[in-house]
Amino acid sequence: MAGPAPIVKRFREVYPSSGEPRVWRAPGRVNLIGEHTDYNLGRVLPMAIQLECAVATAAFDGNVLRVISDQLSRGAQWRIDDIPNLEPQGDWSDRVAGIAWELARRGVTIEPQNVLISSTVPLGGGLSSSAAFGVALALALGGARDPLELAQVARAAEMDFVGVPCGIMDQFVSTHGQAGAAILLDCRSFEFRPVKLPQEIAVVAANSMVKHDLGNSAYRRRVEECADAARLLGVASLREATADRLKELSGVPLKRARHVVTENIRVERFAAAAQRGDPEEMGRAMIESHRSLRDDYEVSCAELDFLVETALEVPGVFGARLTGGGFGGCTVNLVRREAVNGLEAALISSYRAAFGRTPEIHVCAASAGASQLI
Ligand code: GAF
8 A cells, every 4th residue: 555645645746725634445345256157146156356446525615515535636616515416427526426415315415625536456457457446436425434335335336326336345345355365255245254365375477458348338237147047047136046047048147157166166265275275276266267257147248258268278287267347457376486577578479479469467465455545
């Protein structure tokens, strides 16, 4: 964490007549395993990371909430009285307006203030830039709240205002992350526990630097297809489907349900292997996860498949898979610490040669959930 100094300095530059700001932060995440299981009320195993969104805010006279995003070089403002009746505009400002609107819906009074948002989580990179943004802003505008409620505020803004039917994983880990551990979460009961990774292992995210447009509509379609499959099986969610019932399905419902059922099992396998210090088995579960996302869930793309297959040829790599929603963004790699440089070099040179782009490589450090800095 860089600490509050850079954002405070920048706040003084963009709002020279404001008072001294208070500062909050919320982390992005990398999901180790358990993909597209959260909205099926299954299990996920994400890790909050050092890339994070910081929000600085100070009260200001007038009847206005004024917001500047450094990363987007954009600003927007709303009259305080209009906040409960805001409508989405279909642009970046919805993510800010949605949080204010959701807090107002929960009875929180939004005070007139100047806000600066500054994030190191790459946009559209599959490391959960929007949840980090939403959680940090909800904390800044809504004050200290229980971490689960904070996650629910950010998720509700995303679902009910922005219109993305996402699960709870990203917001939950952004509020519940722990330094030095990933978080095993049951998305039905919200029970969770930290999972420490073996000492000799590094977690490396590789950003494909692409985000195919298909992503948003395909995500929505997958949510619907899973609901259809659950309906066909007569269960409330695919979390309740079991492997022996898959033979009752065929075609698309079978493929989607098979991914969810097997992925939930893989999460347990991965967590048990982490506990006994078995990186080979953790890696196998990740590789199977990627193949299932590629073949059954159909959310991979040529760039992600290439990064995964390239990584798996590098000595010291145990496993690799796409992380996040898919159709671009990042892969996550489980690798022996001393093999990190070799992996980075192999991914950069092969990917450049194949796709003409340089992947961004992030060695991920398991980080604490959202907090106030000053
Ligand atoms: C995105 C969503 F926001 C998450 O809720 C989750 O469904 C993920 O895609 C796929 O596992 O990050």
